Amino acid sequence: MKILVCIKQVPDMESRFKVNGSGVWYEETDLAFRMNEYDEYAVEQAVQLKEQSGNTPDVTVLSIGPGRVVEVLKKALAMGCDRAVHIQDDEYYLKDSWQVASIISAYAKDKNFDMVFTGMQSQDRGSAQVGATVAEILGFSCATTLVSFAYGDNVITAKRELEGGLKSVIKLRLPAVVTCQLGLNTPRYPTLPNIMKAKKKEMLSHPVADFLKEGAHSVTEKFYPPAKKGGGILLEGDVNDMADRLVGILKEKTAVVR
Amino acid sequence: MKALLVCEYREGKLLDSSYELLAFADKLGAEKSMVLIGSEAAGPRFGGKVYLADVAKYGEYNPDVHKKIVLEAAQRENADCIVFLHSSYGWDLAPRVAAALKAAQVSEVVSVVDGKFETTCCNGKMRRMVSPKTAKTVVTIQTGAFSFMGDPQGTPHLEKLDLPDTASSLEFVGYEAAEAKDVDLTKAEVIVSAGRGIGKKDNVQTIAALAKALGGELGASRPVVDAGWVDHSHQVGTTGQTVSPKLYVACGISGAIQHLAGMKKSDFVVAINKDKDAPIGEVADVLVVADVMQFVPALTARLQK
Ligand SMILES: Cc1cc2nc3c(=O)[nH]c(=O)nc-3n(C[C@H](O)[C@H](O)[C@H](O)COP(=O)(O)OP(=O)(O)OC[C@H]3O[C@@H](n4cnc5c(N)ncnc54)[C@H](O)[C@@H]3O)c2cc1C
Numbered sequence: 001m002k003i004l005v006c007i008k009q010v011p012d013m014e015s016r017f018k019v020n021g022s023g024v025w026y027e028e029t030d031l032a033f034r035m036n037e038y039d040e041y042a043v044e045q046a047v048q049l050k051e052q053s054g055n056t057p058d059v060t061v062l063s064i065g066p067g068r069v070v071e072v073l074k075k076a077l078a079m080g081c082d083r084a085v086h087i088q089d090d091e092y093y094l095k096d097s098w099q100v101a102s103i104i105s106a107y108a109k110d111k112n113f114d115m116v117f118t119g120m121q122s123q124d125r126g127s128a129q130v131g132a133t134v135a136e137i138l139g140f141s142c143a144t145t146l147v148s149f150a151y152g153d154n155v156i157t158a159k160r161e162l163e164g165g166l167k168s169v170i171k172l173r174l175p176a177v178v179t180c181q182l183g184l185n186t187p188r189y190p191t192l193p194n195i196m197k198a199k200k201k202e203m204l205s206h207p208v209a210d211f212l213k214e215g216a217h218s219v220t221e222k223f224y225p226p227a228k229k230g231g232g233i234l235l236e237g238d239v240n241d242m243a244d245r246l247v248g249i250l251k252e253k254t255a256v257v258r
Numbered sequence: 259m260k261a262l263l264v265c266e267y268r269e270g271k272l273l274d275s276s277y278e279l280l281a282f283a284d285k286l287g288a289e290k291s292m293v294l295i296g297s298e299a300a301g302p303r304f305g306g307k308v309y310l311a312d313v314a315k316y317g318e319y320n321p322d323v324h325k326k327i328v329l330e331a332a333q334r335e336n337a338d339c340i341v342f343l344h345s346s347y348g349w350d351l352a353p354r355v356a357a358a359l360k361a362a363q364v365s366e367v368v369s370v371v372d373g374k375f376e377t378t379c380c381n382g383k384m385r386r387m388v389s390p391k392t393a394k395t396v397v398t399i400q401t402g403a404f405s406f407m408g409d410p411q412g413t414p415h416l417e418k419l420d421l422p423d424t425a426s427s428l429e430f431v432g433y434e435a436a437e438a439k440d441v442d443l444t445k446a447e448v449i450v451s452a453g454r455g456i457g458k459k460d461n462v463q464t465i466a467a468l469a470k471a472l473g474g475e476l477g478a479s480r481p482v483v484d485a486g487w488v489d490h491s492h493q494v495g496t497t498g499q500t501v502s503p504k505l506y507v508a509c510g511i512s513g514a515i516q517h518l519a520g521m522k523k524s525d526f527v528v529a530i531n532k533d534k535d536a537p538i539g540e541v542a543d544v545l546v547v548a549d550v551m552q553f554v555p556a557l558t559a560r561l562q563k
């Protein structure tokens with residue numbers, strides 16, 4: 001069995017975002033980057049499937065982006081993926097989700113993958129499109145937003161998460177794309193021996209031009225912070241002063257503190 | 259401009275959120291029609307054209323089949339814009355429809371400005387203005403961003419759709435109900451919720467102590483539940499409970515849309531966050547910029563006096 005996992009490197013969402021020179025994305029300097037949270041579940045599920053299948057499946061992890069994304073590829077290798085593919089693209093933010101999916105599909109097309117794992121969404125762009133679009137281009141079956149995954153006899157049995165805590169149970173045949181939701185599993189921390197082992201694993205690199213065959217369907221015209229709604233009271237400074245003030249505010253504005 | 263609105267139907271009912279699609283189409287200034295894989299008895303209260311495919315035949319969930327139905331309706335209607343909710347149904351189906359039409363897809367739209375779509379990104383901290391470059395466009399709208407005013411009314415002009423081919427590589431087995439709740443947060447007057455910013459499981463008791471001092475219940479954001487620090491029955495948000503207490507205190511919660519959706523109807527919101535720009539600030543009446551583990555004990559001590 002051959003498995004592909006797609007991961008994106010994204011900034012820590014606690015960062016302060018500044019607009020870059022293009023006006024359509026964030027300035028990368030000063031940002032700390034990490035693996036897209038949803039993709040950690042994708043990597044973990046792929047590695048668990050490999051382990052449960054007598055280690056025979058072969059797991060490739062792929063990421064499109066500038067040089068920095070090698071860091072998350074290394075992490076995925078240390079978590080147990082077999083080889084990494086870096087598709088170099090400094091102008092990744094100018095591609096729309098359709099192009100990202102097309103690039104992934106062009107890479108995957110002739111490699112006979114049986115299963116593709118992606119996150120349900122990226123934390124920075126958050127389009128929740130790439131996984132299902134890859135499935136559509138490759139003609140794979142697809143299920144999104146998985147909170148449970150099991151595989152046997154060429155069939156995936158999965159639970160999708162719906163609103164309000166409801167789940168739907170589905171079965172899908174291979175080849176398939178699945179997109180992973182938070183809580184699907186418990187992503188492992190790479191151990192030191194595995195980090196060392198990962199250094200010997202294959203890290204392939206391709207320019208994005210090798211796989212970019214499609215133009216954009218949409219363009220970002222502007223990237224900006226939302227207008228501040230304001231109205232709220234901002235408390236800053238000494239913890240004890242703030243606690244005193246908050247108690248005063250709660251007494252005045254709510255009926256729950258007297 | 260013609261908009262085809264894709265209704266949602268679950269467990270034998272039309273979901274009310276479907277009416278938000280009408281509000282969006284009005285914002286867009288589009289001519290409206292709807293498509294529903296459902297039943298005539300539970301059709302939308304809408305006076306226009308509704309393409310109806312029988313749920314008994316096509317099932318409540320099967321994206322392969324539903325895609326074909328939506329495409330058929332889009333073709334008959336010659337729709338310029340096909341609109342879904344950004345929901346577990348919509349984000350699952352929309353990319354498949356968009357790919358089949360080679361149409362631009364814009365996800366989680368929060369407003370329309372001069373025919374361009376504003377969407378949220380970076381966990382609600384930033385916005386993007388997106389313009390489609392294709393003849394047809396597929397859009398998913400953020401739930402709650404476009405609200406339908408008043409009572410929906412009208413009797414639809416039904417046009418039934420029948421699909422010869424319902425082959426699919428996917429099988430919908432059934433639903434699994436949400437776990438039984440041991441706490442009903444919807445009745446609580448005060449909720450104090452723990453987010454990932456509390457740092458570790460041991461700190462849950464500090465947040466619970468504040469909840470107790472305020473005579474309220476403990477709530478939680480999803481990562482805290484996923485990590486097993488707090489039981490799922492305490493989760494607030496789209497995939498947890500929707501609450502509207504008199505006072506909601508968010509401790510170390512960033513304010514992702516899925517969390518906000520569950521608590522923004524609270525009367526008074528206090529957020530404690532070390533990040534002054536956290537999106538929770540948008541709904542907070544008071545934003546306390548502090549380390550939650552330093553501030554919460556100080557507050558609890560004063561309330562206990
Ligand atoms: C389909 C779907 C459904 C979802 N359903 C839900 C749902 O029902 N409920 C839900 O909550 N989420 C839900 N989510 C997840 C949601 O998108 C967010 O990931 C989640 O709400 C984030 O939780 P958080 O704010 O606790 O964590 P984070 O986003 O990691 O935020 C932590 C916050 O704590 C602050 N912080 C860190 N350290 C400190 C400190 N020492 N002192 C003070 N502040 C600190 C940070 O500044 C940050 O703002 C859903 C997601 C999806 C895709």
Ligand SMILES: Nc1ncnc2c1ncn2[C@@H]1O[C@H](COP(=O)(O)O)[C@@H](O)[C@H]1O
Nearest residue numbers: 006007064118119121122127128129130
């Ligand atoms: N640049 C990228 N490189 C590799 N995978 C990606 C990239 N962007 C998105 N993905 C994958 O697609 C998923 C959904 O992303 P999105 O459609 O942007 O919300 C992510 O969780 C990743 O698994």
